[in-house]
Amino acid sequence: MVEEYYNINDLEKLTSIKAHTIRIWEKRYNLLDPKRTDTNIRYYTSEDLKKLLNISILNKNGLKISRIAELKEDEISEKVIELTTRNSDVEDQIQTLIMAMFNLNLQKFEKLLTVSYINRGFEKTYSEIISPFLTKIGFLWQAGTISPVQEHFASYIIRRKMVVAIDGILASYNEKSKHYVLFLPEGEQHEISLLYAYYLLKKNNQHVTYLGTSIPFGSIDELNLFHKYDYLVTTFTSAFSMERIKDYINLISDRFNDQQIIIFGPQIKLYNETLPSNLHKTLEIEDFVKFTTS
Numbered sequence: 001m002v003e004e005y006y007n008i009n010d011l012e013k014l015t016s017i018k019a020h021t022i023r024i025w026e027k028r029y030n031l032l033d034p035k036r037t038d039t040n041i042r043y044y045t046s047e048d049l050k051k052l053l054n055i056s057i058l059n060k061n062g063l064k065i066s067r068i069a070e071l072k073e074d075e076i077s078e079k080v081i082e083l084t085t086r087n088s089d090v091e092d093q094i095q096t097l098i099m100a101m102f103n104l105n106l107q108k109f110e111k112l113l114t115v116s117y118i119n120r121g122f123e124k125t126y127s128e129i130i131s132p133f134l135t136k137i138g139f140l141w142q143a144g145t146i147s148p149v150q151e152h153f154a155s156y157i158i159r160r161k162m163v164v165a166i167d168g169i170l171a172s173y174n175e176k177s178k179h180y181v182l183f184l185p186e187g188e189q190h191e192i193s194l195l196y197a198y199y200l201l202k203k204n205n206q207h208v209t210y211l212g213t214s215i216p217f218g219s220i221d222e223l224n225l226f227h228k229y230d231y232l233v234t235t236f237t238s239a240f241s242m243e244r245i246k247d248y249i250n251l252i253s254d255r256f257n258d259q260q261i262i263i264f265g266p267q268i269k270l271y272n273e274t275l276p277s278n279l280h281k282t283l284e285i286e287d288f289v290k291f292t293t294s
Helices: 008-015 019-029 046-060 073-086 090-102 106-120 122-142 148-167 192-203 242-255 285-293
Strands: 179-185 207-215 231-235 260-264 279-282
Touching: 008 019, 008 046, 008 122, 046 073, 046 090, 073 090, 090 106, 090 122, 090 148, 106 122, 106 148, 122 148, 122 192, 122 285, 148 192, 179 192, 192 207, 192 231, 192 285, 242 260, 242 279, 260 285, 279 285
Parallel strands: 179 207, 179 231, 231 260, 260 279
Antiparallel strands: none
């Protein structure tokens, strides 16, 4: 069973409500009832987090805290559902996605994404909703407060919708089109950002060979036996050691020394070593777009 607890700073990061405000709401309105450890340190459960996420949405949309405090929990939930189905506020929708993930609410999770696709388009939905959402669930995962079931539930739905978006693009290849190979290193399973790179490349009329997750290096080494690819693209999201990333970078750069390699992801942002001449680091997805379309 996943140990579910947060300190008040965790709640501030996840709900965007100041810790000082949370304490006032506790004292004045009894909205939360934090537990205490044996050493008298206050902590909060996932139920507290869910409640506070809902409260923050209602409060931001004009409902006074004094009024919210009078509502039962099911009444709070009903009002949140009513608001978020007609509200386009980004933070509200991200928080509602988190709630849907916690509760494994398939219908609600899919509906929110679908409405966002219709209103914003696919690319804005990714940059404004999906990417910040994934950052927040990454924090929840590191804190040990969501289960693999909840994380896989959300990732699978997002992945499925991204595959549909990729399949819906009719690329117009020409003599300027390059050929990209996309893959994740062995042990890496987080492919959402790599799928988005696939989407962007195909939209820009580039050839893409997508190999998927956790590809052993020996398998990548076989690529040149079949075709001459222009670019290899990979990403590091999981918490691999910097030494392991350095070894991988040197190995792949040396093995594919006459090809260009693009590497990105949260772990690469932290990598400050000098890069081989044929390896390019992009910090944000916008940088990836600029690099591949220049």
